[in-house]
Amino acid sequence: MGKTLAEKILSLKAGADAKSGDIVIANVDLVFLQDTTGPLVIKQFKESGLAAIAEPKKAAIFLDHAAPSPAQQISNDHVLLRHFARETNCHIYEVGNGICHQLVAEHFAKPGNIIVGADSHTVTAGGLCAFATGMGSTDIAIAMALGKTWFRVPETFLINLSGSFPKGVYAKDLILSLIGQLGTDGATYKALEFGGESLARLTMSERLTIANMVVEAGAKVGLFPSDEVTQSFLSAQGRGDGYKPLYPDADANYERIMSLNLASLEPMVSFPHTVDNVRPVSEAKGVKVQQVFIGTCTNGRLEDLALAANILKGKKRYSDTRLLVAPASQQVLLQAVEKGYIHSLVESGAVILPPGCAACLGLHQGVLADREACLSTANRNFKGRMGNPEAMIYLASPATAAASAIKGEITDPREVM
Amino acid sequence: MPETVLKGKAIKLGDDISTDDIIPGRFAHLRSNLPELSKHTFEDLIPNFGSRVNQGNFLVAGKNFGSGSSREHAPLVIKMSGIAAILAKSAARIFFRNAINQGLPVLLCDTAQINDGDELEIALTEGVITNLTSNARLTSTKMPSLMFAILKEGGLIPYIKKHKDFEL
Numbered sequence: 001m002g003k004t005l006a007e008k009i010l011s012l013k014a015g016a017d018a019k020s021g022d023i024v025i026a027n028v029d030l031v032f033l034q035d036t037t038g039p040l041v042i043k044q045f046k047e048s049g050l051a052a053i054a055e056p057k058k059a060a061i062f063l064d065h066a067a068p069s070p071a072q073q074i075s076n077d078h079v080l081l082r083h084f085a086r087e088t089n090c091h092i093y094e095v096g097n098g099i100c101h102q103l104v105a106e107h108f109a110k111p112g113n114i115i116v117g118a119d120s121h122t123v124t125a126g127g128l129c130a131f132a133t134g135m136g137s138t139d140i141a142i143a144m145a146l147g148k149t150w151f152r153v154p155e156t157f158l159i160n161l162s163g164s165f166p167k168g169v170y171a172k173d174l175i176l177s178l179i180g181q182l183g184t185d186g187a188t189y190k191a192l193e194f195g196g197e198s199l200a201r202l203t204m205s206e207r208l209t210i211a212n213m214v215v216e217a218g219a220k221v222g223l224f225p226s227d228e229v230t231q232s233f234l235s236a237q238g239r240g241d242g243y244k245p246l247y248p249d250a251d252a253n254y255e256r257i258m259s260l261n262l263a264s265l266e267p268m269v270s271f272p273h274t275v276d277n278v279r280p281v282s283e284a285k286g287v288k289v290q291q292v293f294i295g296t297c298t299n300g301r302l303e304d305l306a307l308a309a310n311i312l313k314g315k316k317r318y319s320d321t322r323l324l325v326a327p328a329s330q331q332v333l334l335q336a337v338e339k340g341y342i343h344s345l346v347e348s349g350a351v352i353l354p355p356g357c358a359a360c361l362g363l364h365q366g367v368l369a370d371r372e373a374c375l376s377t378a379n380r381n382f383k384g385r386m387g388n389p390e391a392m393i394y395l396a397s398p399a400t401a402a403a404s405a406i407k408g409e410i411t412d413p414r415e416v417m
Numbered sequence: 418m419p420e421t422v423l424k425g426k427a428i429k430l431g432d433d434i435s436t437d438d439i440i441p442g443r444f445a446h447l448r449s450n451l452p453e454l455s456k457h458t459f460e461d462l463i464p465n466f467g468s469r470v471n472q473g474n475f476l477v478a479g480k481n482f483g484s485g486s487s488r489e490h491a492p493l494v495i496k497m498s499g500i501a502a503i504l505a506k507s508a509a510r511i512f513f514r515n516a517i518n519q520g521l522p523v524l525l526c527d528t529a530q531i532n533d534g535d536e537l538e539i540a541l542t543e544g545v546i547t548n549l550t551s552n553a554r555l556t557s558t559k560m561p562s563l564m565f566a567i568l569k570e571g572g573l574i575p576y577i578k579k580h581k582d583f584e585l
């Protein structure tokens with residue numbers, strides 16, 4: 001019997017013939033933490049009695065969730081994390097460098113890697129064919145100390161993609177639509193593997209957007225095969241030597257096979273307060289939004305800012321709608337400046353926030369008021385997520401977000417393109 | 418895991434309780450101060466949770482308990498509140514692992530058969546739940562033996578202190 005991508009990667013790394021349902025122990029290629037889960041990682045690391053990080057160059061700390069720090073307690077946490085990095089000689093990415101998952105994609109993830117992070121959206125690196133999954137602080141502390149961790153090899157759902165996106169429809173609409181079909185726990189403990197004839201046309205940015213959100217259906221990983229798209233992304237990042245092709249076997253065993261025709265999709269909106277509460281944008285027509293947020297590890301990449309800038313160019317945001325834009329990394333910000341996207345966005349009335357998580361998790365930079373609504377390009381719309389349980393969060397693509405910023409209400413991007 | 422048979426009262430919750438419901442992200446600045454952080458447990462979802470829960474109570478939830486973020490503070494503050502175990506129809510993967518790593522048992526079973534206030538007895542080794550109020554018996558899904566070994570030691574830190582490594 002052949003292997004799925006998840007079985008293949010875990011077999012290679014564990015040196016075993018791993019089948020879904022097995023428990024394996026495997027070395028990790030990268031273990032990382034961020035500023036809100038990190039302090040507990042360090043506490044647990046110290047408590048474990050294990051003296052040092054197994055391989056400091058395979059460990060990284062990202063100061064991204066509350067960066068720059070909005071509160072003295074978090075500033076103290078940042079100091080703790082900086083000290084730890086200095087003591088252990090692991091990597092540290094500073095305030096303003098960007099969101100951990102974007103930086104992992106830019107600088108670390110390679111096909112066939114195993115990556116564990118103290119953040120649920122660690123799955124993002126699955127776009128690069130890395131078996132990447134989120135864990136809690138204790139698991140991460142021990143993975144750091146031992147250089148390995150344990151996994152249950154997941155069963156896999158194959159998502160067969162066919163056709164091309166129609167105008168105004170993007171990777172975000174695809175993954176929202178899929179989560180709507182699966183439900184918030186439809187893929188709990190499973191791997192989602194993407195295949196089909198559309199793959200070759202999906203850019204790395206789109207793959208990262210899709211992989212990023214598989215956890216919203218409960219999945220453990222979201223894996224794309226490693227192909228020419230992977231190779232050209234790695235080369236462009238100066239990491240071409242990390243490339244290797246990686247595909248599932250033709251006779252792999254899937255628990256479930258689903259088909260999705262991209263041509264049949266339309267712009268989608270996730271309504272409050274669960275991500276699977278997904279409806280076509282037409283059903284959200286007229287919903288007033290006081291804030292539009294474009295950014296996050298889901299949709300803060302260059303392609304996303306380009307899309308928004310092209311729609312907003314020469315236009316103004318609606319007077320009563322704030323428009324916040326946070327590039328996912330410093331590299332994204334620099335490229336967006338060079339290409340003129342930042343210029344168009346600022347002229348349209350956008351506030352540019354520093355690369356990082358920004359308004360996504362309700363700590364700072366865009367906390368909503370009571371009864372306000374926000375259209376966000378993020379991955380979660382849980383009650384209270386943006387800092388106020390009395391607020392409403394809608395999720396959509398950067399194009400829908402830009403169109404909605406112009407009209408002040410949720411708008412089909414095809415109306416303004 | 419000092420006790421293998423637990424007895425207590427059920428506090429019934431709904432489906433899709435997220436880690437933001439358990440401990441909202443806006444309190445991230447308190448994460449290095451657990452006693453302060455734990456005062457906000459379930460703040461947006463269950464007013465006065467702190468005064469409602471008694472030592473040894475069980476949380477009994479529907480599907481997808483603990484969905485969302487990887488914050489281990491979620492099972493931590495639940496444990497600090499005195500909750501002795503969580504029963505759910507299904508639990509989010511990261512939350513499940515985190516709870517076990519903190520020595521907090523999570524049992525997956527058909528929780529529709531449990532009502533708020535029911536008295537339950539849980540035999541952890543067997544994974545059997547007896548509803549003393551209705552006399553119903555439920556069997557929970559077996560967890561991987563490595564996970565059970567971690568739970569038995571009281572969490573991942575005590576497990577690693579003792580074994581120094583994972584043992585299959």
Ligand code: SF4
Nearest residue numbers: 121296297357360361
């Ligand atoms: S951008 Fe949002 S979802 Fe992504 S890592 Fe940051 S807080 Fe989490």
